[in-house]
Amino acid sequence: MQNRTDFTRARRIIVKIGSSLLTEGGRGLDMPAISDWVGQVAALRHQGKEILLVSSGSVAEGMCRLGWKARPHSLHALQAAAAVGQMGLIQTYESQFQRHNLHTAQVLLTHDDLSDRQRYLNARSTLLTLLELGVVPVINENDTVANEEIRFGDNDTLAALVANLLEADLLIILTDQKGLYERDPTLDPTAQLVHQASINDARLGEMVGESRSGLGRGGMITKLRAARLASRSGTATVVASGREANVMARVISGEELGTFLVPDVSPMLARKRWLAGQLKLKGKLHLDDGAARVLREDGKSLLPIGVTAVDGDFHRGDLVACVDMSGNEVARGLVNYGADETRLIMRQPSSRIEQLLGYVDEPELIHRDNLVLA
Numbered sequence: 001m002q003n004r005t006d007f008t009r010a011r012r013i014i015v016k017i018g019s020s021l022l023t024e025g026g027r028g029l030d031m032p033a034i035s036d037w038v039g040q041v042a043a044l045r046h047q048g049k050e051i052l053l054v055s056s057g058s059v060a061e062g063m064c065r066l067g068w069k070a071r072p073h074s075l076h077a078l079q080a081a082a083a084v085g086q087m088g089l090i091q092t093y094e095s096q097f098q099r100h101n102l103h104t105a106q107v108l109l110t111h112d113d114l115s116d117r118q119r120y121l122n123a124r125s126t127l128l129t130l131l132e133l134g135v136v137p138v139i140n141e142n143d144t145v146a147n148e149e150i151r152f153g154d155n156d157t158l159a160a161l162v163a164n165l166l167e168a169d170l171l172i173i174l175t176d177q178k179g180l181y182e183r184d185p186t187l188d189p190t191a192q193l194v195h196q197a198s199i200n201d202a203r204l205g206e207m208v209g210e211s212r213s214g215l216g217r218g219g220m221i222t223k224l225r226a227a228r229l230a231s232r233s234g235t236a237t238v239v240a241s242g243r244e245a246n247v248m249a250r251v252i253s254g255e256e257l258g259t260f261l262v263p264d265v266s267p268m269l270a271r272k273r274w275l276a277g278q279l280k281l282k283g284k285l286h287l288d289d290g291a292a293r294v295l296r297e298d299g300k301s302l303l304p305i306g307v308t309a310v311d312g313d314f315h316r317g318d319l320v321a322c323v324d325m326s327g328n329e330v331a332r333g334l335v336n337y338g339a340d341e342t343r344l345i346m347r348q349p350s351s352r353i354e355q356l357l358g359y360v361d362e363p364e365l366i367h368r369d370n371l372v373l374a
């Protein structure tokens with residue numbers, strides 16, 4: 001997505017709503033505002049868009065419920081506030097989405113969940129299943145177990161990691177400013193809004209500053225970093241004001257709102273780079289002619305029935321090569337079953353996986369989204 005007009009084609013969209021917006025100056029959740037954003041998400045969902053909300057606000061709401069005036073410094077006090085506040089946050093979203101006949105799901109993640117290969121696949125499958133079911137996932141950091149993160153409280157990064165996890169088309173970061181300005185507008189009211197910039201533009205780093213609201217955490221620094229991270233999966237980022245009327249649909253329609261941080265690669269190239277770059281091959285799957293053909297020609301997922309032999313010792317989430325009957329590499333990808341399990345289910349239809357293993361993770365051995373052709 002290199003132009004705003006491309007956003008009309010965006011199908012999978014992450015919307016991040018920051019603490020600075022969600023809480024009315026520390027006086028608890030801003031219910032009318034939340035009701036409005038939920039209405040916007042619901043309208044997009046009813047149009048067939050897949051929307052995931054990354055919502056902050058647990059610490060701020062917890063502080064309000066506990067009657068605390070200042071953000072505590074102790075990690076455990078922050079974690080306690082987050083645990084109390086998350087209840088209010090999720091209750092609010094659930095009741096608001098119910099009015100639009102939509103189910104929500106609470107998903108609490110830590111950064112570790114997304115760097116561990118196995119948990120990465122689990123999180124991905126769960127979120128994709130929720131989207132297929134028409135549910136709107138409401139994601140926040142799992143503050144009860146996160147330690148460093150809560151101190152920096154950075155849901156911008158979490159939203160970018162979710163964009164990577166699901167190869168989202170678009171990440172919309174809603175905050176209390178109209179976008180990214182040349183300088184912090186709360187310090188310099190004459191600063192101009194940046195409408196569009198490449199995420200590689202080195203000048204951006206000099207423009208962004210920290211949060212000064214006392215509620216938000218990362219300021220624009222983490223938003224810029226998040227946009228760079230999101231671009232690794234080819235995801236485009238727009239930073240815009242959550243107070244702008246009907247902001248989500250207007251951004252998606254291509255209207256020039258906020259700051260568009262243009263990614264430098266296409267999603268496909270990004271995925272290839274990612275698979276090629278950070279992972280070591282852990283094993284090899286030998287494919288029969290039919291499987292090699294559907295992978296090469298139809299871009300299909302690899303099913304166990306097309307595998308004739310397995311080399312190596314690998315686990316769910318590891319990178320493996322797929323070779324044809326002459327030993328030529330067809331593709332490589334992240335495997336859904338470990339080597340021993342794969343040996344049990346190879347040459348078998350997916351319908352037999354449960355009978356053979358006692359459970360089913362996925363019907364595919366490698367999902368096409370996790371597969372890159374050689």
Ligand SMILES: Nc1ncnc2c1ncn2[C@@H]1O[C@H](COP(=O)(O)OP(=O)(O)O)[C@@H](O)[C@H]1O
Binds near residue numbers: 018216218
């Ligand atoms: N160049 C900039 N443009 C806009 N805002 C900036 C910039 N530099 C720093 N900021 C600060 O970032 C704040 C938004 O970040 P933050 O408070 O963390 O919000 P959120 O809770 O939405 O993540 C703004 O209110 C502003 O003070």
Ligand SMILES: N[C@@H](CCC(=O)OP(=O)(O)O)C(=O)O
Binds near residue numbers: 057143218
């Ligand atoms: N998980 C914390 C995160 C706070 C946070 O990241 O805030 P921000 O990115 O400034 O919106 C919470 O819900 O309060």
